[in-house]
Amino acid sequence: MRKGILASLVAALIFSLFSATASAANKPPSFVSVVMDGQKIWFPDAQAFVDENGRTLVPVRFIAKKMGANVGWEPKTMTVPIERDDLHIVLTIGESKALVNGQEMVFDTKAITSGGRTFVPLRFVSEALGAQVDWDSPTSTVFISTKEDDHENYDEWGRLIRTTNLPKNAKDYPYILADVPNEAYELAYPYSHPTDSKVSSVLYSTIPEFNKKNVDIWMNRLKTFGALWLNVDYNTIDDTWAQAVFATKVQSSNAELKYIRRYVDWVKENKIQIEGFLDPEPSMIYKDGFGNNYVRSKFRIKFNSFTESKNLLYDEHFPNDRKFETQVWYEGYADISLSTNVGGDWGSTLKVDPGASLFRNYLIGKADSK
Known part of the structure; x- marks a missing residue:
């Protein structure tokens, strides 16, 4: 399975996912797969999508839970706290920066809300939580690795x-x-x-x-x-x-x-x-x-x-x-x-x-x- 952390996961990402309005676009949309530790992720009621910057956004609560983190919501400040052990991340809706253990970090897209769900940049959150991220262009797949897998057996498509x-x-x-x-x-x-x-x-x-x-x-x-x-x-x-x-x-x-x-x-x-x-x-x-x-x-x-x-x-x-x-x-x-x-x-x-x-x-x- 692909293992390195790419300097820019989505620099060449990603065509376009799906949307209700995509049916009238000049280019047909493309499906983006998310594979974590060799297993595909299907989000319960809101799928990952690609924003206007070409960056993949995912429902924060589901992806963070998969990585063993807890997610909160502060409506007064429109912030999303994410915690795991001694790691504390705070994202603000509509902003392209976050606090990670009190230090400000900037990324190249914004956390947003859509359909009652909070979406965050996949690459930023995954790497902030210590995961390795890779992008496979031929299959339009994002790979997230949260653990060493030397003893696991994967197929040619990175599947366990x-x-x-x-x-x-x-x-x-x-x-x-x-x-x-x-x-x-x-x-x-x-x-x-x-x-x-x-x-x-x-x-x-x-x-x-x-x-x-x-x-x-x-x-x-x-x-x-x-x-x-x-x-x-x-x-x-x-x-x-x-x-x-x-x-x-x-x-x-x-x-x-x-x-x-x-x-x-x-x-x-x-x-x-x-x-x-x-x-x-x-x-x-x-x-x-x-x-x-x-x-x-x-x-x-x-x-x-x-x-x-x-x-x-x-x-x-x-x-x-x-x-x-x-x-x-x-x-x-x-x-x-x-x-x-x-x-x-x-x-x-x-x-x-x-x-x-x-x-x-x-x-x-x-x-x-x-």
């Missing part, structure tokens, strides 16, 4: 591997991750050809295209697609969003662009607002034998508003018979399909399949808000 309490089908995978539950591994595979399908342990050991360079390309395409797909707002959605979604997919005909534009019209008519995150797992890929490679992905989605509870997502398998509550986070795992119309050396060409669905082969439930 576990060797106990394994899923029943552990042999199907090249390894089992510490932060992925067994129910995600044991989810049934999509419909497939009985003799031509391949599990990920076989794909990684026998097919040359399954190497880290190619897989990073595929994962970034899925993240870009997910950031657009799961974040729409009837106030801002337009044809730019439709074309950006279309560009992430395998180009077989212009018919799908027409369908995406119809969905844009429906979003406006039905006053749909949704937000969400899609995080594909590179070690969990399944080849169905019909030309599709399914990437098992963790997702969160919240339906903020709508008039009719139908076709809320651009997804032909959207469960219209299910009544989703508004303002409630749902999470789960889904197999999202990638395909290509290129033969020969197809490794870098996989893109989102036109039939990709969040609701064809999936697990879903209300997210834990703790």
Whole structure:
């Protein structure tokens, strides 16, 4: 896993995360992953985001708690005290400086409040609490290390591997991750050809295209697609969003662009607002034998508003018979399909399949808000 403290974690950071207004931006948003000690962090009700300075801000209470610190709130002074043992940090909302054991330290962005949550600069708080921070550009991932890990086993993506309490089908995978539950591994595979399908342990050991360079390309395409797909707002959605979604997919005909534009019209008519995150797992890929490679992905989605509870997502398998509550986070795992119309050396060409669905082969439930 990457270990050094970068002189500037986010000097080259980070494209743009997601937002309700990002759907109309010229560039599609990008998903930023946060990995602490080899395990991915999913914040309960407010995800990390990138501010106008290109700096990653995170919900302070959750990230500090993960590092063993206590967080307070002083409304009169608009300050956030963070304490751990003999370390005392005080941040002030709207200011780009903090007191660390009484000494003033300056950073290059501001602590803010948004949606009732306090957000602070990830790099500053992490390093002030003694963590090492690194940035991996190919995967848009921030790595935080709070302890020595010489005896731990990590995969190529800096993820902690576990060797106990394994899923029943552990042999199907090249390894089992510490932060992925067994129910995600044991989810049934999509419909497939009985003799031509391949599990990920076989794909990684026998097919040359399954190497880290190619897989990073595929994962970034899925993240870009997910950031657009799961974040729409009837106030801002337009044809730019439709074309950006279309560009992430395998180009077989212009018919799908027409369908995406119809969905844009429906979003406006039905006053749909949704937000969400899609995080594909590179070690969990399944080849169905019909030309599709399914990437098992963790997702969160919240339906903020709508008039009719139908076709809320651009997804032909959207469960219209299910009544989703508004303002409630749902999470789960889904197999999202990638395909290509290129033969020969197809490794870098996989893109989102036109039939990709969040609701064809999936697990879903209300997210834990703790």
